[in-house]
Amino acid sequence: MAEQFKMAQPKEYFKKFLENDIRPDDRELGEFRPTILNIGCVSTAEGSALVKLGNTTIMCGIKAEVATPDADRPKEGFVVPNVELSPLCSPSFRPGPPGEQAQVLSQNMADLLRTSECINLEDLNICPGKLSWVLHIDLVCLDYDGNVMDACTLALVSALKNTSLPSVTVDEETGDIKTDPTTLRPLSVSCCPVSTSFIVFDHNILLVDPTHEEEKLATGAITIIAEGGNLVSIYKPGGTPLTDEQMEDCIDRALKRSKEASQLIGETLCSIDR
């Protein structure tokens, strides 16, 4: 009976749960789904991480290549993030070039890397004007069950922290490039931005870490990226207008989550080193 009710009246079905301050998957309104991190799972990539947020699964792989730097920025390298929402992860995606959502997510990742300054592009230079690193950061969604943004951010940061680059030298005279694959240098990542997403249900209830079903019923969404005590981004694309108190509440919770999540990344990295 519950299944039919959910199918016919998804909103009413949800309301019945929310009246008792609980969500259909047994979570409280402000509770995150269990977060699982697996760092360094792909050995063909220079850095990698798999993140599971409930069912939502994102795999991030970083492939490092070398290229000539831009003429106007001879001392900088490149970071190129791309998010792939493949038809594998959900029936709503079709094969072909990335859709609007994937493009927006890719841009969000690029904005995040730029504003948080967690990678210093000058660290990616090998020889000024001649050679720089290009970090191709590819995020593949393997299971699309809502809140892909938070999962992507976690995967991105974890994979960056896992990245080591082989030593590459350029011969001053001949210009020959030489790689020594035996000496690896870890990439320096200066900070650990964490994203926290909320949806607004029925114009007034805030739910954290929404599932795909909850996202479909949302009347608004908000994503806050925090790092330490600072805010890296507040992204509220339209939807229900929120009161200042609600916004403050979201910021509070995002700051708290950022501490917890960066601790989780730290612990996971430690357990790999051992």
Place this chain on the structure above:
Amino acid sequence: MASFTVVKTEDLAAEQGKGPACVLRGQTSDLGCLTRQDGSVSLSQGDTTSIAVVYGPAEVRINKEQIDQATVEVVYRPKVGLPRPEHRKQERVIRNTFEAAIAASLHPRSAISIIIQETEDMGSNFSCCINSSCLALLDAAVSMNFMVAAVTVALKECGEMVLDPTKRDETEAKSVLSYVFDSVNLQVLTVVSCGKFSRAEYRNGLVLAREAAKSVFQFYRESMSKKLLMSQ
């Protein structure tokens, strides 16, 4: 003949007896600047200009049809080149903003399209896009739940805040925040940011932007009333 009206905020401020030191840069609107569209406007905020046109409610593409409400479509055309992921993100924010503002349930199984052409980005381009789209919707007489006004604030390294920043202010600033407010309760509808900032800075920017949003709404009112006077 095209019936267009040009309203300037400088005149407005003078009319209301306020000094010319209005916090926002001078706004100029040209409602009905194009004739074949349902609504069109060319809006300048300082040197930043964008043209927004509205079609609709019109026929909707079958795969985008919604049985209980109108589908809002936004197309953003950059000044040069093809749209890239950054423009898609902009498009999406604008679309989500107007999905909340437009009374879409009045026109089920139809489409309301907003097309924005960036003509000159000299800072605060996002605000200019939102404000021009809102004026174009008013020009097309599309029913709305509320109007929206966008204001951009730049935070400088020294802690100073610049309202409606120019391109130069934006490049010098450590972060740039754009807020969009509704006209009923002046609550926050949309926020987009670029660059790190603290909580207090977010709050201060909000207060400043909210105050400025009132003058944007006043500007809408004046623009519309001038247009209506002209058409009589």
Place this chain on the structure above:
Amino acid sequence: MPTDTRRLTGPESSQSPYNFAPCSKLNLSNLEKRPDGRSFEQLRPLFLRTDVVSQARGSSYIEMNETKAICAVYGPREVLKREDFSLKGQLTCDFKFTTFSCRQRRQHQQDSQEKDLSVQVLEALEPAVCLHKYPKSQINIFITVLQHDGCALSAAIMCASLALASAGIEMYDLVVASSIAICGSLTLVDPTAQEEEAILKSTVKLDANAGAVTVAFLPSLSQVSAISSDGELSFETLNKNMQACVANCQRLYPVLERTLIKHQQELEAAKT
């Protein structure tokens, strides 16, 4: 080259740093032990799991040491184009390597190798699916290789057949696949990427016998659904190794069977 406006792009050309490293090539002529310590006819351990993609009708994950792939099955769903109408169901397959799955970075768009592999997987699976039970509809298989260390084709076939079965698609049998790489008198069962590369790129002609064979096999019907061979092989060698592949498939079958039973048991447990 037209730039991709729907993705973020880096510099126009870039290359792998390992192109500038001294290459360590595997010497096949006097190989005593395989690089990963296996004996020549030893298979890699096979790990399988179903129900890994919550949104899909059926899904599975396969791991053969460093070869990792995931597969999701959607459908049966409506055929959108009217001209594609047929009374027999349609099976489609989309095979993709992730950009970071191989030593050399791959592109986002499907390349010719991936298109070729899509067709090979499809042809290996089609004989096993009761397509006449799904008129006017299509079943979509999506395979993504997360990490490639040899035998991507056989891994993909097994992964997809398990995903189809877990989706409850009616089938005559599961499909098991196995491959062998051959270099002269040397045969390497279940080769790694390094071994595959060494054999296919070996410049020394070793009595015209250098290549690889992959066989897809329906174990309970005892029928072969697809054979794929690369390189130059004499008829006797091919024949001998195909039989070896079939024998290996039979050894792998219980693993698939057990995974499917476990999947069914979990399904029953969830119902009660």
